[in-house]
Amino acid sequence: MIDRIHDSDSEAQSLKKVAVVAGGISRYQKPRHETQEEMVAEAMKEALEDTPNLSISDIDNHVCSYFSDHFEQQLAFSWIPNDYLGLTPKPVFRVENGGAGPGTAIRTAWALVASGLSDVCLVSGFEKMGEVASAKANEFIALASDTDFDFPVGGYYTGYYAAMAARHMYLYGETEEDLALIATKNRNYSLDNPYAQWPTECEGKKITVDDVLSSRLIAWPLKVLDCCLLSEGASVIVLASQKYAKKITDTPVWITGLGLGSDMMRPGDRPDNPGFHGMFPSETRSYPKHALKPREPYPEMANFGACKFAARTAYKMAGIRNPLKEIDVVEIHDAYDSSELQTYEDLDFCKRGEGKTLIREGQTYVDGEIPVNVSGGLEGFGHPVGSTAIGQTVELLWQLRQEIRKKHKSDATQVKGAKVGLNHSHAGTGTAIAVMVMER
């Protein structure tokens, strides 16, 4: 084994500073009847209208994100929005990494700009998940699980997440009510967001914990209101190097930290996976006594080790030592409210097993210590997979620019004075996870 060079600072200094300079969203709903490239164009049009100094001809590279060839029934789809926006002959390619595709696309675009290969790079994302019935859509999504072992027994994503949530609940004792609190938080925040899908399905009414608990069982302990939405929609962001950022906007938001992690494809391969050995000793030490202890107690099937790996990488790069205090606003990939709770722990907002305390104390509400998913998250805002973390980045851009009043129906979900944001993009059963820190 070669010696790793730990002193990478001198190398990092040769990278350019990269900013998010513009963003736009084409509302999430199911169904959307505009085509994918038309939705991307609508999002791009919004970005252009908000950024008069930006022209499409300034863009020199395009990274595109969509999740499923099965949903779209079109291979090489990135070529279509690229030509539709008038970007030929500039480079375009797709970045695919399951549900973390959009976060990984942003990371790739960041690398292009930071390295000097691009000055102004577009990141677009879209998905249409409603062209097939819901049960078929769930089958398509389940194709991102191991199709020889996990899928043929009737497995699908809500099932895998439910089993992982059940393990976490068994270890640390949170209740279905704790999960329901998260679902109500996110869904009710989305009512202020004109880009969000949930308001188009709930007739503008707030939901309660009892509504969640009494909704249809999907996979115990998860009910339908504990789960995110199948969505259609699109979003774009534009990244630029410092020199170009200043020409394009007076309010750039800087990308100061990024991380990407991975875990085993089959969640059942995690409890003894040697890959995490010795990596997170404090999480390993705190394993509850009443449970059978696997060889690698963290993350096993109860938490997302790829997230902690990505978060620690991003925090180190951004110089963040106490994420709870230093981060002002967060967008988490809450495909399920249970995974938002698990992710609080994996992002080091609290110790392992204390995710329930954060939500019970209201720390992740808009006026709490660390507001999470005030856009509505995947449960309220929506989850057109290829767009998800790009749309959440646009929400963070508006948060950090204090523009929520302008973009939403009111400033009810504006985190006042927010300076540091965190975006989380999550795939599979936690199989690939990207984390990004953004600063005003």
Add this chain to the structure above:
Amino acid sequence: MKEVQSDKVLKEKKPDEKWSNWGRLGRWNVVGYKIIEGNKGHRADRLERARYMLVNRPWDVMYEHSYGLVSRFFEGLMGKRLLGTKCTKCGDVFCPPRAHCWRNKCRLAETQWVQMPMRGTLHCFTVLGFAGEAFLSDLPFILAYVRVEGANTLIAGRLVGMEPEDVECDMSVEIRFVEQPSGNPMDIYFVPAGPPLARRSAEEKARMRKELEPIREWVSERFGQQHSRQ
């Protein structure tokens, strides 16, 4: 003589004749359509109306899929033998099997086949009330991840013979074969090997029972009398 030998069929069960039309049934034709008036616009509060044409466009595929170097696992299932693999360097045991060891220091050492015991521990579980299209008629069922005794990986399958409200993580299970295995992980299933462990209150148990009632009703309404694959 050819430099690379051709494939030789050792055993075969041909798909039923009905599958031969599978690829031609849905062939991208427009088999139905709708003209609708719908919404247009990037924000819910600034919409216009637009005219759209929606088409029904079927497309079916039949795959011939290889189980690769762990094919013996699936062949084993057909003969009602549960196999795993073992790394001869570090001793880790895989069920689901891996053809190469996962440990960096074993440098992708090839593993050896071993017979696995028909018992294990349920690591975690869920009770499914919805599923992919292919499995809807089986609802509700218990999906569990089980560590087969001695294995370092967990296998997914279904647990039967216990009410969902009594199932708990870390309980012991026996592994059984279905009567007619077909070379698919559904060939095995789990049954409890001891008394219920669940620490749930009577209230929680009642809630779990109640949550399942509408699922059972929905399945019998949609698929007629409920049937199980087991």
